[in-house]
Structures are given as structure tokens and as C-alpha cells.
Amino acid sequence: MTSNLKYGRLGFPRCVFWCILFCIQISFGQKDVSSTAKVQSIFDEFTVYRHQNKIDKALETLAQAAEIAENNEDAKLLLDTYHQYARLYLEEGDRETTLFYWDRASILLKDLSYSYGSAFHNYLDAALRFDEGNNFQSLKLLEESRKLSNNRNLGNNILLLEAYIFTNIEKYEDAIKNLHALIVNSDDKERAYLATKANLQLAKISLELDDLEEGIIHSQAALELADKHGYFKEIKASNERLSNIYERTGDYNQALVYHKTLEQLKDSIFNIEKVTLETKTADKMRFEHQMTEINKLTAKNEELSESKSRSEITLILTSAFLTIISLLAVSLFRNNQIKLKTNDLLYTKNKELELARDSAVSAMEAKTNFLSTVTHELRTPLYAVTGLTHLLLEENPADHQKEHLKSLKFSGDYLLNFINDILQINKIDADKLEPLNIEFKLQKVLTDVVDSLQQNANENNSKLILDYDPNIPSQLLGDPIKISQIFMNLVGNALKFTKDGKVEVIAKMLKKEEDEVKLYFEVKDNGIGISEDQQKNIFDSFEQGSIQINREYGGTGLGLTIVKSLLGLFGSKIHLESELGHGSSFFFELDLKCDSNALNEVAFELNPEEFDFKGLHVLVVEDNKINQVITKKMLTKKEITCDIANNGNEAIDLARANTYSAILMDIHMPGISGEEATRQIRKFDQEIPIIALTAISLDDSLDSFYEAGCNDVVTKPFKPEVFYQKIGENIFRKKMEGLV
Secondary structure, three states, rough: OOOOOOOOOOEEEEEHHHHHHHHHHHOOOOOOHHHHHHHHHHHHHHHHHHHOOHHHHHHHHHHHHHHHHHOOOHHHHHHHHHHHHHHHHOOOHHHHHHHHHHHHHHHHHOOOOOOHHHHHHHHHHHHHHHHHHOHHHHHHHHHHHHHOOOHHHHHHHHHHHHHHHHHHOOOHHHHHHHHHHHOOOOOOOHHHHHHHHHHHHHHHHHHHHHHHHHHHHHHHHHHHHHHHOHHHHHHHHHHHHHHHHHHOOOOOOHHHHHHHHHHHHHHHHHHHHHHHHHHHHHHHHHOOOOOOHHHHHHHHHHHHHHHHHOOOHHHHHHHHHHHHHHHHHHHHHHHHHHHHHHHHHHHHHHHHHHHHHHHHHHHHOOOOOOHHHHHHHHHHHHHHHHHHHHHOOOOOOHHHHHHHHHHHHHHHHHHHHHHHHHHHHHHHHOOOOOOOOOOOHHHHHHHHHHOOOOOHHHOOOEEEEEEEOOOOOOOEEEOOOHHHHHHHHHHHHHHOOOOEEEEEEEEEEEEEEOEEEEEEEEEEEEEOOOOOHHOOOOOOOOOOHHHHHHHHHOOOOOOHHHHHHHHOOOOOOOEEEEOOOEEEEEEEEEEEEOOOHHHHOOOOOOHHOOOOOOOOEEEEOOOOOHHHHHHHHHHHHHHOEEEEEOOEEEHHHHHHHHOEEEEEOOOOOOOOOHHHHHHHHHHHOOOEEEEEEEEOOOOOOOHHHHOOOOEEEEEEOOOHHHHHHHHHHHHHHHHHHHHH
16 A cells, blocks of 8 residues: 655655645745846846847846846746847857757746746747748747737737748738838837838848839838947848849949948958857857756766665654555545546536637627627718718708707717727727827827817806816827827716816826826816715726616716726726715826927917818718718818729829829728728828728727828718818928928
8 A cells, every 4th residue: 555655865755745845945935026127127238239239248148147047046037038048049040059048948937837938938939940941830839929928029029020931921911011010119128129120121022022112211211220229230231231222223333332331341350359259258158058057967966876875764764654654645545536536527617617718708709890890880871971960050951950950960979979989898808909109298188178078068057177287298108099088088977977067187297207207187076976886886888877877867888988998008097986966086197108308399289270271182082972972072161172082093093193182091992991002102102191081990900000101090970170170280280390
């Protein structure tokens, strides 16, 4: 019975031995948080050296990180360090050393639960497969890596490697899409470097597609970024590419200029010394790590030798504990049988739960896709309803007709808001939303929200007040669209439940450190308030507190759900304080970056009354005949003439042959899409304002519209005042900027 038991070195059962070892680890395995921060700063320093091709410096910083990680017995930090070693050597073409560190990382990863580490390991494996020429294996590994971690920097590097693979297998459209996304990336670690690599790869693709003009543009963009940041490899690659392109175009003088620059770089004393020093450093690092492994094995052999001398003592102790162990063995055997039966039951239940989960996910995806399709398809007929209603109201209808038309307009606006809320919730549920990181003026965003809702306040005989802290920097970096949506929902909600009262919008600066600010926002009212029971569910979808409230005040019950979800994208939470009959207060904090360099800039604003539309001539790209008629009539109201293009190909031909003040581009059309048509137009006209008009769907991304070359986006069905405002801003801003 006892023959199957396994003992430790001193005769203890292994279960006892491991318990003791576990206790020791708890006592002494505490991590040094400050060391982790130090290693992170070392990694940041390493990234800079890697980008600038200073291999010796990069290896020295990694050696520091490895030493700290080993001293603290921090397996995760050591794993990250090995990964960076492997990546660096792979980029330098040293596959043997790359595999050495990749293997070390594989051993560490077996005993770790570290999703980012696993994701990066798969990414490196994909890079190795790509280096071997196994493109499709590499793509599969990149997909697995993307599922394991949503780290932005890793995601951008996956995009870049995917673009290389797509180029290899001649899926140029997919490669170009990835690379354009990287050119405008908001990566906080490698933004400029990724943009440089993307431009270089786009230049390579342009050469393969024989688009030499595009190749010159991207090569020069890469050279400019590489020169600015000191990316030595990329400077050489850019000069080499430009030399080849100009030679192919027949411009041999320009080709010679870049060829000479390239030769100077290759023959420079700095470059020769650098290669020699880096080789020595690399060999030294590799030798030290291999010696470390040998020392570990030597220590293990000595430990085994010592254990042999203690074997006699072990035998005596084993005999002493034999009777006790026998009794324990019986107990363990019975417990093990119970455990096996329990595991079988758990396995069966887990399979059932997995099937139920998969079924629920499929149902959720089907619901999301259905709602997305429905909301998208509803927008086209709704555009006709709202557009024709607006036109009829402006044609001096009779008084008895005016009342019906206003009711129809109200119903159309209500339905549009409901559709927008459903689409927004769908996008949030499907993880289709990501916050932008662009420059904007917070005061203007809040002022626009207050101004647009002032009429609602007047109808309820309530005051709407903006209390804005003048200490908040004028220029911030963030997502003005989503911030505007948050306040439109909060302020609109407050006004709905406040009659003969007051609604305040408060914006205060809590603190400012270098280029970061912490802001406090609050929307408070003295309306009907929310009971304590209702507050528990107020942020759930389609919840409005009670059926009576829904019937009396209307609405979808989605506004606060959207606010909660949008704030989640910024890493913030909404808080509520309310008392029934005494009003409510919704408040939250946001961390934003500020553009200190732009604080003293003098900006100009355009007012709608300054727009002189008379004499403008625009191109309307729209495949729906009803929409063509409505859009044309709306433009005629402002004395704007237009040409109509029924599809993207017509739009390209008309834009090439005529001069227009602006182009109104529908996105979803048969044949080539509005995005592709915009890209083609941008190849021969960089200046003309292009405004996307789209019944935006779940899969649409505003980022992709701007990336294609659109200056602005108006979602259909649009409000006429928004339509005219966007046209005026985009046409007259160009003229104002020209005058400035």
C-alpha cells in the first residue's frame, strides 16, 4: 500500500514538502514595486535605443532589467526581458540567439499565468515563422496573440507584421489598410517609429504596384520621420528606396543625390565603429547568459551530491514515519477517488456551461447584427421623411398644415434619436468603440451642448447655466465627440425632469501635472429627483425608474446607459446623488492630456451667419434617387448649385474634370464605396473639402472615414442646420486659413 508513495529528500511525503516550500515562498517572495517601475523605465529607454539602432546601449539596458528581475525573483519581468532580447536579435538577423532567448522564455511561461506574456510570445513565434517564409502559420499565430491581449502597442506591432505578410502574399489592399492605420496611430510608446515603418512599407507596395509617385511621397515621409528621431536603419532604407524610385522615373540627378547619401552612411566611421562595438556587446551578453545557465547546472549537481551524503539519515527517518504514512496513504487514496468522481462531474458540467455560453454568444451576435441592419436600413426612408418635412415647413404652409408638419418633424426627430441610441448601445456591446486622441477645445464643446439644449430649457421654463473653470487649459487632447455625447445625454436627461427650475453644468480643474490634467464634471438639477430604490437600476438599458415616468416623460431609457459605457472607455465612472423631490447630481472625473505648446495660439471661430452660400457649386455623390432630390432642394434653398454623381466612379470622373467648392460623399454605394472614391480623389486633389454623408452602421468607423481623406462626417438623416453648418465650416475655414 505504501509502495506508491513518493518522498522528499528527508523522507517527508512530497505533499508535506511542497506545503513547506509554499510557506517559504509566501514569506520571502514579495515583489519590490519600485523595482518594477524601474524596470519599466529601463524598457522605455531600451525602446529608444532599439529604434535608433544603438544595439550596444539597448543590450546594456536589458542586462540591467534582467538583473533586477532575477534579484526580485520576478518571473514576469524576466519573461518580458527575454522577449525583448529575442525581438532585438531577430531584427538584427541573429536567428540562433533569438531562439536561445525564445526557448528561455518558453520555459518561464509554462509556470506563469500571464496573458500579455503569452500574447507577446505568440507574436514572436509569428515573427519567426514569417522569417522562415511560413506566412499563413504566422497569420494564425498573430490572431491568437490578438485574442490574448488588447495591449495597444502590441496590437500596433501585430498590424505592422500582418502588413508585411499581406504584402508577401499580394493582399495589397489589406496591407495598405493596416499601414494607413499605423500612420495615424496614437501609440504612446512607438508612434513615430511605427509611422516610419508603415511609410517605408507603403513605398515598397507602391513600387510593386508601379505607382512611383505614391512611392516617392511615402519614402520622403519615412525619411523625414527617421531623420527627426534618429532612426539610423530607416534613414538608410529611405535613401535607398528614393534612389531606386528616382532611377526608375528617369530622374538620375535626384537618384544620384540619394545614392551618394546612402554611400556616405554606409562608409561613415561612426557606422563601422558602431557595428564592431555592437558585435562585441552582443557576444559578451550571449556569453554571460550562457555562463549563467552553466553555473545554475553546476549548483544543481553540488546540491545532488550533498543529498547523497544525507541518504542514510533519510532512511532512518523514513522508517520512523512509515506507520503514520501508511495511514495517511489510505486516507489519501479515498480522497483521490472522491476527487476523481468530482472532477468527472465538474468536467461534464463545464462542457454544458460552455455550450450554453456559446449559444448565448451566438444569440447576442445575431441580435446585434439584426439591430445594426435594422437601424441602418431605417435611416434611408427616415432621411426622406425629415428632409421633406423640413422643405415643406420652409415653403410657407397653411396654419392647419403647419401644425401637422411640426408634429411629423417631432416624430421624425424622436425616431432618429431612438435609432442613434440603439446603434450606440450596439457599438458599445460589440466593442466597436475606441476613444479618439485629438486636439479640441473643451469650453467650445460644452458651450455647444448648452446652446443646442437652450430651447429645451426654455420650453420647461428652466435656466441652463454653464460654470466653467477658466484655469482649464484651452487646448486638450481627447475625444470631443464622445465627451459631447456624454453631456448631451446628461443635460438632456436633467432638463427632461426639471420644470420651472435650474440645471447647472460644472467643469472644474482638480490638478495639473506637466501635460496631464484631472478634471471634475457635474450636471445637477433641482427637478423631481430619483428615489433610492430607482438609483440601483438607473444606469441599466431601457430603465427609467418606473412605468409612470416613462409614460409621462417619454424617452428610450438608454441615455444614462450610454453615458456609463462611454465613461468606461475613458477609465472613468459616473456617480449619482439624488433625493426624491429635491433634484439630482451626476458627477465624474476625467484624466486628459493638454497641449501646452498650443496654449498661446490665437484661434478664429466661424459663425453660421457669416456663411455666404450664394454662388457655391458642389458635387453630390448619392445612389438613392429620393435622397438626390432632397439634398439638391436643400442646397437650392441656400442658392447652392450642384452636380449629381450616381456612384463612386462617376464621382471620380466629375471631380477630375470640374472645379467644385466641396464634395458631399455618400459612403455606402454599389460598386466602389465612398471611402475608396475619396482615396482616389485625394490622389489628384488634396485641397477640396470632402464631407461624408452616411447612414452609419455598426461596422463603420469614423477613423476610417478620416483616414480615407474625408474632412468631416454628417450622419443621415441629418438636421438641416447641422448640414449647412458642416458645409459652411469646411468651405469657409479653408478660405479663412488661407487669409490668415
